[in-house]
Amino acid sequence: MTSSLTRYLILPGWQGSGPEHWQTHWQQVLPNTTRVEQADWQHPDPHAWIDRLEHAITAEPTPVILIAHSLGCITVAHWASRSKARSLAQVRGALLVAPADVERENCPPALQGFAPIPQQPLPFPSLLVGSSNDPAASPQRAIELSQSWASHSVILEQAGHINVSAGFTHWSGGFRYLYQLQHFIEQQARQRA
Template structure:
């Protein structure tokens, strides 16, 4: 799949992805990439976040691959649940990393507006990567979300929330998941 025929939309989670986060590194090295910016990273509002994602997808007719982390994964699920079919077709697929379980008992109150999490299959291929010690979603919950969304899934060992705090700064190994997703997309297009 030629890189000029797609664009990458980076969809960060709560508090954005800082300069040491793998999403920031990926945005710098992936061609045709852009970050979905939010007006308020500290007090996320579901409708505003979904609207920003929708605007970013509609901004170009070039098909997009979404690269979401944490609350960004949940925003993608909410967007997909309400997006018109013609607009949803602009998304080729999504890599969903460390989805935040906004329904968990110890969920920060700032994220409560993103519950409940849509459980229907997403209208494009997805690959979900979770961790067996992620404080934002247990491995079992990540796999449950993957089943609901129709995602291929992988669970990393001891990777925490797969963010800079857990040591995932450049996360070069993560490109293997993106490559796997893009290979599926290429097969689907053939």
């Protein structure tokens, strides 16, 4: 799928990704994969989450591909909007699955500190995968975010929040989106060559 010199970083959302979550499965089957662990999954602090992501990226000099879910997607956007060029250059791309709209009317109080959502284009290729019935972000909102972030987007039909409660455990079919992201990364590399 990608060079053995590339690392995958898994970024769970609020409350983490438990043992049945697809992110946990992917962490077990993808080579060179680690999870960005947070000190407090229940009461997320945006500054702490961004700092943990920065540390995970810069802990090794190898390039990374980010695989984010829910609040993890919003963390990526915040990190990218304030990180230094050297750290940004390490990220080859990001798969952003079911981003949580922390600006929505019924947003849980624990997530509201992540608002407002950065609107700047991400400086690396990205693919946003949303759902037609995600309670955390309407399909229209997911598309708006993908446009703001200059991400490619896919909206799945009736996939909920693309988590365990919506039936997404191993989610082997999701690897197709990781392959698509890899294709976008290779396209951009060719354009820059």
